Every structure is written in C-alpha cells, then in structure tokens.
Amino acid sequence: MTDVNTEIHGELITVGDELLSGRTVNNNAAHLGHHLRLAGFQLRWVTVVGDREEDITAALVRAMERAGFVLVTGGLGPTEDDRTNIAAARALGRPLRRDPTSWDVITTHLQKHEIPMTSGIAKMADIPAGANRIDLVRPRAGYHINDADKPLFFLPGVPGEMADMLQDFVLPTLKKQFPEQVSIRSHLLRVFGLRESEIANRLADLEKEFQNVSFGYFPHFPENHLNLTVQASTATAADAILEEVAAAVIRRLGQNVYGQGDDALEMVVGRLLLEEGLTLAVAESCTGGLLAHLITNVPGSSAYFDRCLVAYSDDAKINHLLVPPDLVSQHGVVSAQVAEAMARGLQEKRQVSIALAITGFAGPAGGTPAQPVGTVFLALICDKGLRIEKFQFGGKRRKIKLAASYTALDWLRRAVIDESFFDAG
C-alpha cells in the first residue's frame, strides 16, 4: 500500500523511431507510469518522439517548463541514431563532457570482455556537464541531473535496465526530493478463474457501498487483477478503509484470489510446496514446456521441482512415461485416460509428492470435431487423491498454452490448500 503525491506532476519522454512506427509497443511508458504511481508519484504527460535530435530537444525544453520532474528513456546507446545526450545538452544549455566515472565503467567492461573501444561506445561517456551517472558498476547508460532544482532522469530504453534503475535510483531519489502530502493508498489483488465481468458483478454492491474506493480492473490473461485505491487525509485512515475493502472482496471471490501485490501465481505455488515440503514432477504435451518454464522462473524452485517431461511425440509418452500403447490407440493421446497414465508414469519413474500431466490440442492442426483445438486434459495425482478434468480453452496456440499452464499452476495451489479440490475431480 503506497501514497501518491498529487502535487507533483511528472513528464515522461520516450525516444525512438520504433515507437512511432509501431514496431515497438510503449511498454516502458506503462511500466514507468505504474511503478511511479505505486511509489506515490504520477505522470501527467507522456511524449513520444523519434530519433531526430531537434524533436528530442524540443520535447525536453517543453517538459522542463511544465513538469515537476522529467524522465527520458532511449537514445543513450552507441549507434548513430542515439541522439539523446546531444539533445539533452542543447535543451539544458550545458556542454557535453566526458564523464570520468562512465569512462571508467565502460573501459573496465570492455577490457574484461576483450571488446574493442569504438567511437560509438566512447560517446556513451559524453554526457551533459553536471550530470551524475546512475549505475556505477555495470556498463548501463543512464544519468541524473538536478536542473534548477528539477530532477531529470535519463534512462536506457532496454526494459530490464530501465526497470532496475527506476527501482534502485529514480524512486528513492524522487521520494527524498518530494516528501508526501496527500495520502492515496492502493492495494492489488490477483484473481484466477473468474471473468472480469463476473468479478465486477460479484463486487457491484461493494463498489456502491465504498464510494471513496476506486476499483480498477486489469485483465492479465489468463488472470485478472483488481487494484483498490483509497484517498484519505492520512495514510492510516486510508489503510484502514483499504483493509476493510480488501477483506470484503476476498470474502466475495474466495480462493479465486490467489495472491496480493507482486505475488505471481508460480511464486505462490512455489512457496506452498516449500512450506509443505512437497516435491513436484510434471509431464507436458500441448503446453510444450511453458509450465516448467513458469515454475522454474522462481528462484529456489530446484528445492521442490524435480523434473518435467515435454512429451511431444507419442513415443515420448509411451516409452518415457510408460503410457500403455493401447490406451493411446483406444482413446487418443488427448484423453482423460492418457492424461492419467502420464501422471502415473511420472510417479513410477520417481517418488514425488505431486505429479501433474497435461495433454491437449494447441493447434492450429490436431483437433477433431469432437475434440477441437483448445481441448486440454489435466491430471493431478498425490497422496490426497487423483483429479482429472477436461477443459476447452479459446484462442490460438499461444493463448491455449498460457491458459492451460496457468490452470495447471492453479491446480497445484488448490491441491495444497483447498480441502475439497479432489472431491471435484
């Protein structure tokens, strides 16, 4: 839960021809807007310009006039079309200077990796006079200037580098410079297994009851996120309301609320398995490794994740997972019987606490009239019982992979926490 400072209006300038031509979606702007807001700051303007120096300069001049703080992303790299440094120098009326810290970081990096210096790389160290480099260790472009007490942050366009600098430097610096005044607090609830309209429907009377709380719905396929925002005279007052509303929402949505804040579903699952001392093996067919990829995105997942077999061919299912060949010929590879046999085969290979198998048609080929593309069977087996279920997911290949993999993650969560999970099987 965080405060938003309503007095200070920021401007973001994102630089790059690829943003104007639509080659790249401006995810950086969404990321920055979202995290600034979570930290208590708001953007009032976002300006996108291409690689033309004059346009970057003009955008900067305008932003310095109207905004309380300014962020710029992109155009800091080594190539000819990276013009942000020159434009910044011009807009601020400061000369470009070779920054000794930047030069040190860059040359150290080049020497270590035996990369030759080029004029392009060298110009990355030429930043406006008075600017302070942000990353003092890694060769990541980015600097900070206080110009007439107005903070300007120049960040890389590379999303990961930008996001790191935002958290490690920009937000702490802004918080120091602009102490909070009005209290807006917000809290995110993460929901799986309910449509946005269904959630809105179940919460309709709460929205009426709590007029001073804003209910923001964010579809994150295949999940839905709900952001609750409250404004009050003090943070304590806002938090009290927020806590009450969040509890009421969770009562309405039950175990469909799987997590809060930054908790991804695979993280929640990992924590549960770790707490209960359970181990896990999975067999994937149509999801093609996506489930294992999600599970292993969690640091420390090797403590509970044993293995995954992506059994794309029938032979993999039969010889690797011990699925009887006549089961395949009798019921087809996409069937409850084969899903169950895959899960049992996993367990015979190795004693794990939970074995989960997925088989289905991700398309575009492979479906039948009776079992069209999007038909997926899940089977989960553990000492509490066995559950098998048929799903019909919509959309194309990638969407079906996502829907099936997240449903499997949700099954793992429910198999641990939901007493009635195996009754529904």
Next chain:
Amino acid sequence: MTDVNTEIHGELITVGDELLSGRTVNNNAAHLGHHLRLAGFQLRWVTVVGDREEDITAALVRAMERAGFVLVTGGLGPTEDDRTNIAAARALGRPLRRDPTSWDVITTHLQKHEIPMTSGIAKMADIPAGANRIDLVRPRAGYHINDADKPLFFLPGVPGEMADMLQDFVLPTLKKQFPEQVSIRSHLLRVFGLRESEIANRLADLEKEFQNVSFGYFPHFPENHLNLTVQASTATAADAILEEVAAAVIRRLGQNVYGQGDDALEMVVGRLLLEEGLTLAVAESCTGGLLAHLITNVPGSSAYFDRCLVAYSDDAKINHLLVPPDLVSQHGVVSAQVAEAMARGLQEKRQVSIALAITGFAGPAGGTPAQPVGTVFLALICDKGLRIEKFQFGGKRRKIKLAASYTALDWLRRAVIDESFFDAG
C-alpha cells in the same frame, strides 16, 4: 517494404488517465503508427495526456501548430471523465453543436436495445461545429474536421472501433488529401550473436557510404534487430538501394543474420529442421523448459520436435538421461562431461537426428567461485559430430534462461547450415 510519405508529419494524441498510470499499455499508438506507416504516412509525435480538459486542449493546440495531420483517440465516451469534445471545441475555437446524424444514430440504437437516454449519452452527440461523424450506422463515437485544410480525426479509445475507423475512413481520407510524393522503403534484418556496438562498428563504413539509408538498431535481448530505411524518388529506386545495402550488411555480419522481416529464430530453426527432415530432442536444466516452450511456440513443431526433459534434479539427469552417477560426483552437474552425457542419454532413449543438452547455474544460488551463476554448458550431437562449449552469461535468472535458450536455438540453426560448426567444438 512499403512507401511512406515523408512530407507530411502526423501527430497522435492519446487521451486517458489509464495510459499515464500504466493501467493500460498504449497499444493503440503502436497500432496506429504501424498502419499509418504501412499506408505511407508517418507519425512524428505521440502525446499522451490524461482526462484533464486543459491538457487535452493544450495538446491539440500544439499539434495543430506543428503537425500536418492530427489523430486523437479516447475521451469520447459517455462518462464524466470523457472531455475530448469540449477540449476540441476550445482548441479549435468552434462551438459545440448537437450533431443531427449522431443524435439519430444514438437514439435509434437506444430505442432498439431499450436503453434509457442519459445526459452522458446525449453529450456524445455534441461535437465541434463543422465536424463530420465517421460511423453513420453504429453507435461508435468519432468524427473528422478539416481545420484550415489540416485534417483532424477523433477516434474512440476502444481498440476494435479505432482500428475499424482507421482502415475504413482515416487512411482513405489521408490518401485522398496527400497524394504520395517521396518513397521510403524499409527492411528488417535479425541478428544473433553480435553486440549492438559490434554490429554498428562492422557497418560504420556502410553507414557512411549509403548516406541516404538510415540504419536503425533495436536491441531485443538476446538478439539485435537492424532496420534499414531508404528514401528515393520512386519505390523501385528505393528497393534497388535497399537490396544492395541489405546484401552488403549480410556480407559483413555473415551467418549472424539469422532471418529477415517477421522471422523469429525458433521459426527459422523449425523451417530448417522440416526442410532437412530432421528430428530433435532436448534436455534442459537451468533453462527450465524455456527452450522447449520457444520451440513449441511454432505451429507444426510436432513434425520435428520429439521431446524435452527438464532435468532439474540430479536424479532426473541420472535415471532419466542415463548420466553415470560418478560423472556427476566427479565433475559436478554443471560440466562439459555431464552436458555431453545428457545429450548422449537423450539419443540412447530414442533415435532423433539432433540431441541438445543444457546444464548451468541460473542463480541466484548454485554457483561456485570457479563456475559462478551464469555458467552454462551446451552440448549438441548429431551424425555430423559433437560440439560442447562453456558459456558465461550475465544478468539474473530470467536473463540467463533467455540467453542460454536463444544460444541453443542458434546452435540448432548453425548445426544445420554452418559447415564449420562442428570444427569449432
């Protein structure tokens, strides 16, 4: 390769608090930029403002000063925070008028669906004097004004409605108003295995030689994309130059150029395997299923992809992949010996043309001083030979997974096309 009208610079204003707070990613801007460009027009500025009337007005005034055509999306709906009509009237110095066509379309729709008229819905028919409604049948907000011969298009923020009006009305209207004058054509080359600075360095003299070609560099970790853009008096002349430059670039970068246009690396690999009639099995450790996920994102991959084992535990490597236990105890799981044994174990399980194995430390735990986090071994075996190599990738868990998986994809490509691939092993 497409034509772009370089004389006319457009501005897009996207309206909505949700774009500033990052609740919504600005996909509309990418869609408009892309389709305008395909149709021969280019955006030079994109401005994002929230729902404040004064900010929409100011953005419009500025756009009318500097741009040759202006598009606005959002803020045309029935709620209190939809203020674009009022702002437009103010910016253009025209009164708001109740548009008879809009009123007819709206009232007909409401009657048909038995929805009561509200003051919010009514104000959707109040548009600036002289504006022409775009959709004459459906209740979709949107209008067009020619102000001092400069076209302005006000479009809904709803993506589907916006996209329809763009195709059906905006693009034809722009084409009529601005016949093409200059031809710009562009072409994308996709590069793996070279740093952006290295690419720029190798192409520096080409950039100087072809002054009328713009070289746009786009890092897409772990790849780099290069967009070549040429301006000429005719499309044929531009294409001729483009072909020459692309060929010269490919000569410089060699097999590091893995594809062109929309060809993702996993698609190129899939096509090669299919053409050569090869089959593939992989064993992943630190990449945790990401490689299999990428491979199976390609429709039709089941024709060549046999299976993947994500061997996260030692037991999975030993009992599933037949890696001798003393190899693990002697050399550690992250070693050339184990990588090779994993690949050989895969082949023993099933006769596939190519077996590829990955073992490494994705972190944050697991590394040693001699083999820090990011140490990854790849082993690839096929009838042409065996190659094993140690890599040291930078960054955190997800970045290491990405770098290792794409390197593995590139190995698959090179194993097929590069005669000297196995010599380097």
